[in-house]
Structures are given as structure tokens and as C-alpha cells.
Amino acid sequence: MTVPVLAIRNLSFSYNASPVLTDISLTVRAGDYVGLVGPNGSGKSTLIRAILGLTPLRTGEISLFEEPLTAFRDWHKIGYLPQRIGQVNPHFPACAEEIVALGLLSLKKGFSKRVGEEDRSRINDAMELLGIADLRKKPIGELSGGQQQRVYIARAIVNQPSLLILDEPTTALDPETRERFYTLVGDLNRSGNMSVIFVTHDIGTIGRYANRLLYLDKKIIFFGGFDDFCRSSEMAAYFGNYSQHIICHRHDHDAQDPELHGRR
Amino acid sequence: MDVVDLLTYGFMQRAFIAGCLIAGACSILGVFLLLRRLSLIGDGLAHVTFGSVALALLLHTHTLLVSIPVVLLSSVGIFKLTQRSRLYGDAAIGIVSSLGIAGGVLIASISGGFNVDLFSYLFGNILSVSENELIISGALCVLVLAGIVLFFQELFAVTFDEETARTSGIDADTINIVLVLLTALTVVLAMKVVGIMLISALLILPAATALQISSGFRSAVMLSAAFGVVSVVAGITVSFLCNIPSGATIVIVNLVLFGVAAGARILWGRS
Numbered sequence: 001m002t003v004p005v006l007a008i009r010n011l012s013f014s015y016n017a018s019p020v021l022t023d024i025s026l027t028v029r030a031g032d033y034v035g036l037v038g039p040n041g042s043g044k045s046t047l048i049r050a051i052l053g054l055t056p057l058r059t060g061e062i063s064l065f066e067e068p069l070t071a072f073r074d075w076h077k078i079g080y081l082p083q084r085i086g087q088v089n090p091h092f093p094a095c096a097e098e099i100v101a102l103g104l105l106s107l108k109k110g111f112s113k114r115v116g117e118e119d120r121s122r123i124n125d126a127m128e129l130l131g132i133a134d135l136r137k138k139p140i141g142e143l144s145g146g147q148q149q150r151v152y153i154a155r156a157i158v159n160q161p162s163l164l165i166l167d168e169p170t171t172a173l174d175p176e177t178r179e180r181f182y183t184l185v186g187d188l189n190r191s192g193n194m195s196v197i198f199v200t201h202d203i204g205t206i207g208r209y210a211n212r213l214l215y216l217d218k219k220i221i222f223f224g225g226f227d228d229f230c231r232s233s234e235m236a237a238y239f240g241n242y243s244q245h246i247i248c249h250r251h252d253h254d255a256q257d258p259e260l261h262g263r264r
Numbered sequence: 265m266d267v268v269d270l271l272t273y274g275f276m277q278r279a280f281i282a283g284c285l286i287a288g289a290c291s292i293l294g295v296f297l298l299l300r301r302l303s304l305i306g307d308g309l310a311h312v313t314f315g316s317v318a319l320a321l322l323l324h325t326h327t328l329l330v331s332i333p334v335v336l337l338s339s340v341g342i343f344k345l346t347q348r349s350r351l352y353g354d355a356a357i358g359i360v361s362s363l364g365i366a367g368g369v370l371i372a373s374i375s376g377g378f379n380v381d382l383f384s385y386l387f388g389n390i391l392s393v394s395e396n397e398l399i400i401s402g403a404l405c406v407l408v409l410a411g412i413v414l415f416f417q418e419l420f421a422v423t424f425d426e427e428t429a430r431t432s433g434i435d436a437d438t439i440n441i442v443l444v445l446l447t448a449l450t451v452v453l454a455m456k457v458v459g460i461m462l463i464s465a466l467l468i469l470p471a472a473t474a475l476q477i478s479s480g481f482r483s484a485v486m487l488s489a490a491f492g493v494v495s496v497v498a499g500i501t502v503s504f505l506c507n508i509p510s511g512a513t514i515v516i517v518n519l520v521l522f523g524v525a526a527g528a529r530i531l532w533g534r535s
Contacts, residue, residue: 052431075433082428092299093475093484094424102421106432114417139479155428 002030004066005163005195006051011060013046020046022219024060028212030162033189033196035210037203037247042217044199045083048167051197052080065162076106079161081152081169083199090141096151097136100126103155126158129184145172153181157188164188167199178202182209203247213247267501276504278398279390283496283514285405286457287466289450291492292412294471295485296443299423301353305342305444306467308357309451310460312338312364315371317385317460322375327385328400331452338364339448343440388459388511390500401453408446408453415442420481457496458511469518470495476525491521 006028013021021043028034038044049055051062053069062069065077100123101115115123127133130150140148149172156164166185170178186209188194200206207213213229215222221238222229229235230248239247270276297303312335320330338360345356372382384392393401412419421429422439430436447467454463470492471484478484499514506513 054427054430073433075431078431080428080431082425089299091475092424093295093478093481094420095480098420098481099424102417102424102428102432105417105421105429105434108417137479 004029005032005064006197007061007063007066008051009061011047011050011057011062013043013050013055013058013060015046019218021050024220026214026220026223028163028195028197030195031189031193032212033186033210034198034212034214035203035206036197036199036214036216037201037206038216038221044216045167047216048165048197048199051165052078076159077162078106079103079156079159079164081156081166083167092140094140095137096127096132096140096143096147097123099140099151100154100158103158107159122158122160123154126154129157130154131180146174146177149173150177150181160192161194163195163197165197168201169198170200170202178205185209207247267505270501270504275391275393276500278393278395279500279510280497282393282398282401283390283457283500284493285402285409286450286453287470287492287496287514288489289405289408289412289446290454290463290466291470291474291488292409292485293443293447293450294467294469294492295474295488296419296423297447297467298471298475300443302357303468304354304357304464305339305447306451306454306464308342308361308364309335309339309448310455310463311361311368313452313455313463314386314460315364315366315368317455318368318371318375318382321381322371327455328397328452331455332449335448335452336445339444340441343444385455386460387509388455388457388462390457390496390510391504393456397456401456404449404453408450411442411446415439419443458514462511462515465515465518466492469515469522473518473522473525476522476529491518495521 004027006026008027009025011021011024012019024047036044036047046055050057051064051069053072057069064072065074067074101119103126104115104119104122124133124136127136130153132147132150132154135143135147135151140151143151149169153166153169156166164185170181173181182205185196185198189196189209196210198206198210207226211225213222213224213226214220215229222232222235226248230244236244271280294303294306297305313331316331316334317327319334320327323330342353342356342360345351345359346353349356351359418429418434418439419442421432421434422436422443426436429439451463451467454466458466471488473491474484474488478487495514495517499517500510502508502517503510503513
């Protein structure tokens with residue numbers, strides 16, 4: 001049995017007395033690639049924020065790499081891409097390279113946090129991987145939405161985290177870049193043994209890459225392998241055969257599917 | 265009189281050294297404050313400085329002895345108000361700043377009304393820096409600059425995006441406190457250079473000028489420091505030669521620099 005990178009026990013969370021998450025318990029193991037799917041307002045982002053310690057816990061426990069969240073200090077093991085990328089000040093005076101370098105801060109101990117030679121080559125590698133090496137010196141505000149997105153992804157992976165958490169990373173990407181990005185994350189997951197939690201609405205695509213599906217709607221509707229999901233008559237009853245078919249057959253028709261849109 | 269002759273005067277040497285150090289600290293911190301939309305914190309803390317100066321004059325002690333602790337505490341107060349009491353930063357600054365002015369006016373009236381001393385603090389006079397003041401403000405400036413260098417990457421990370429900074433293991437609360445404390449210290453020192461009324465100009469203008477033309481964060485900070493220092497050197501020189509107030513001259517030089525930078529940006533088409 002591989003080690004759990006993330007374990008959640010009995011997590012509940014309410015916002016102004018209305019429950020956002022109810023009794024969430026799950027374990028993500030090293031090498032897992034979890035597609036986290038659910039309708040708007042289903043608590044996906046709240047769950048992610050709770051895992052990262054950005055939202056204080058009232059009930060339940062979370063541990064990262066077998067350490068309770070409150071005692072967890074090895075933030076270099078985590079890569080995170082937040083959802084609200086468009087909110088960055090467009091006049092912020094930082095070039096792409098400087099933003100990517102921020103991802104290395106968690107690796108640095110003590111007072112010296114200067115960017116050294118080794119750091120530069122890591123920054124370079126991450127930017128090459130995302131095809132943005134030529135944008136190194138460009139101010140972030142002058143980049144297109146998709147380019148900015150890739151800069152933030154580079155920041156999330158530059159420290160070669162063991163657990164990569166991506167909150168709707170593909171929204172600003174064109175189809176071609178999106179495909180490349182899915183492939184990249186898949187490669188990182190397989191060859192780099194990086195566990196991944198991937199929040200997305202692309203339910204037709206995520207199944208081609210992720211090996212586990214977490215369907216959330218304020219509580220866990222389903223958590224397990226895709227094959228189990230597809231064989232489950234309970235899930236067929238919950239989603240209707242057609243939607244289950246979209247998720248299982250792992251193709252992209254969902255965007256045009258009105259029934260599924262209603263569900264999301 | 266030849267400009268070079270200026271440097272033979274002891275008071276001019278002190279003014280240049282103190283002015284450059286303080287302007288450097290101010291304009292570097294200004295970049296962080298501007299980007300965090302805390303530009304007016306300087307103004308708020310300056311008003312608190314007014315109250316603390318009135319208190320120092322009442323107690324007949326050196327102003328720095330009273331101002332530094334009072335302004336440091338107020339800066340933490342502003343920060344805690346925004347965190348604890350559902351207030352936006354600008355409202356918290358407004359509250360603390362009016363408290364400073366009201367306190368200052370009350371204390372001044374108790375101690376026999378406004379006098380020349382208090383006015384000299386309102387508008388500053390860098391040419392009157394004494395040797396002791398130079399040593400104290402020099403040491404404090406070095407402390408502020410060391411603090412910025414030490415926490416540079418953390419300050420940058422938190423300024424860019426506080427939440428992601430937290431997930432990199434940065435203690436954002438501590439970094440925020442460090443930022444407001446360094447600002448408070450700098451505001452007290454800047455009082456001597458441009459006066460209480462114009463401190464926020466020295467915090468905001470060099471940074472705003474740098475943001476017009478910089479393409480990276482490090483370069484923005486360097487440029488801001490350069491603009492701050494240039495404005496103080498030019499301002500002191502012009503004010504001495506033309507016999508006009510130095511604080512106001514420094515601010516006008518800054519405005520000219522800002523105008524040139526903004527114009528350059530528009531002309532060369534950087535958006």
C-alpha cells in the first residue's frame with residue numbers, strides 16, 4: 001500500500017449556517033490522479049482551500065503526508081494553482097520569470113531566499129515545459145490570458161511538488177494548449193510520480209487522464225476508479241445513463257449536452 | 265554660488281546623507297504599499313506622527329522618542345483593525361489618522377496652542393538635521409533597508425498574491441506586520457525631510473513613477489529608490505539655491521519625474 005499524501009476525516013464546513021461540505025472523508029495516495037468534479041457551488045473550491053489551510057477548520061481533520069495540517073511545514077511538497085487568476089492586477093510590475101521563481105520560495109529555508117544558479121535552471125525547465133521560455137522577461141500584464149495561465153502553472157510545478165493541486169486550470173486555455181496541458185500533467189503524474197488533484201468541469205476529458213473520480217455535491221457523491229463509477233448502477237440512477245456515458249466514454253461532447261449542463 | 269560649494273557646508277552634507285537614506289527607504293516601501301493598495305497608510309501614519317509630535321513638545325522630550333513607539337503601535341492598530349473588525353484598509357487608515365490629528369490638536373491646545381515648533385514639523389526642514397539626528401535616522405534607515413532586503417522575496421510573494429504565498433509556507437501575517445512596522449519607522453524619519461503634510465508624497469510618487477516604466481519587480485524597486493534619491497538631491501539643491509522650502513521642492517521634483525515617466529510611457533506605447 002502506498003503512503004497517503006492526503007487524508008481527510010469527517011470534514012464538514014458551513015458558511016453562515018448553510019452547509020457547504022458535509023462529512024467528507026477520503027484518502028489520496030501517492031501516484032493518484034484525482035479528477036474533482038461537481039456543479040457550481042458544490043464545495044470544490046472550499047475543499048481545496050481547506051486542504052491548503054486557507055480556510056480554518058471547525059469540524060474534521062486533514063493531514064498532508066501523514067502530518068496534521070496544523071503541524072504541516074513541508075509546503076515545498078505542494079504545488080497549487082488557484083482558480084481566480086483573472087484577478088491579478090494587470091499593472092503588477094513583475095516579469096514572467098519572477099512569478100515562476102515565487103514557486104521556489106517554499107524550498108528555501110532560513111534567511112537566504114535569493115534566486116541562485118540552480119534555481120534559474122529549474123525556472124527555465126518549468127518554462128520550457130510549458131512552452132513559455134521566450135516570455136521570460138515579459139511583464140505579466142502584457143501576456144494573454146492563456147500565457148498568464150501557463151506562467152502560473154509553471155510556478156505551481158517549478159518546485160517539483162509531490163502533490164499538485166489545480167483549481168480549474170484549463171479555463172483560459174485554447175483547445176490545443178489545453179490538450180498539451182492535460183498530457184503534461186498526465187506525464188508528471190506517471191513519470192514524476194506526482195499525485196494530482198485536478199478540479200475541472202471538463203468531465204468528458206478528465207477521465208482520459210485521471211485514474212480516480214471524486215464527484216462532489218456538498219457531500220461525496222462518488223469517489224473511486226472510473227471503471228467502478230461506470231459499472232455502478234447507483235451512479236447510473238443518480239446521473240442518468242447518458243451523463244454517466246459521457247463521463248465514462250471520456251469524450252468531449254459534454255459542452256453541448258443540455259442535460260448535463262443542468263446537472264452542473 | 266557654485267553647486268559644488270554646497271557640499272562644503274556641514275548642514276548640507278548631513279541633509280544629503282539623511283535625505284538620500286530616508287528617500288531610499290520610503291520609495292522602496294512605497295512600491296509594496298502601492299501594489300497592496302495601502303498607499304494612504306503613509307498619510308494616516310503621518311497624521312499620527314502629528315499627534316505624537318504634539319505630545320513630545322508637551323513633555324519636552326525628543327520627538328523621535330515619542331513618535332517612534334506611538335507610530336509603530338498605530339501601524340499595528342491599523343493592521344489589526346482591518347483584520348478583526350470587517351473594515352477595509354482605507355477605513356481603518358481613516359480612523360487611526362483622524363485619531364492622530366484630534367489627539368494632536370487637543371494636546372497642542374493644552375500645551376499652549378500651536379507654536380513655531382509644531383509648524384516646522386508639519387512642513388519639515390531637512391537642512392536643520394543635527395549630527396545626532398543624522399546618526400539616529402541613518403541607523404534606523406539601515407535597519408529598514410536591511411529588513412526589506414532580508415524579507416524581499418516574502419514581501420514580493422505576499423504583495424503579488426497573499427493566498428498563494430501562504431501555500432508556499434510563507435507566514436503572511438508576520439510579513440504584513442513587518443511591512444507596516446517598517447513603514448511606520450520610515451514615516452517618522454520622513455517627517456524631517458518633507459514634513460508631516462507631504463510624507464505620503466515621498467512614499468507614493470517615486471513608486472508610481474517607477475511603475476510607469478519598469479518591466480519587472482526588481483527593476484521597479486531599484487527605479488523607485490533611484491527616483492526617490494534623485495528627487496531629494498535635486499530638491500535640496502534647488503531649494504537652497506532659490507531659497508524656497510525644501511520639502512515642497514522635493515515633492516514638486518517628484519511630480520515632474522512622474523510626469524516625464526508617464527509621458528514617456530504614453531509616447532513609447534507601453535500599455
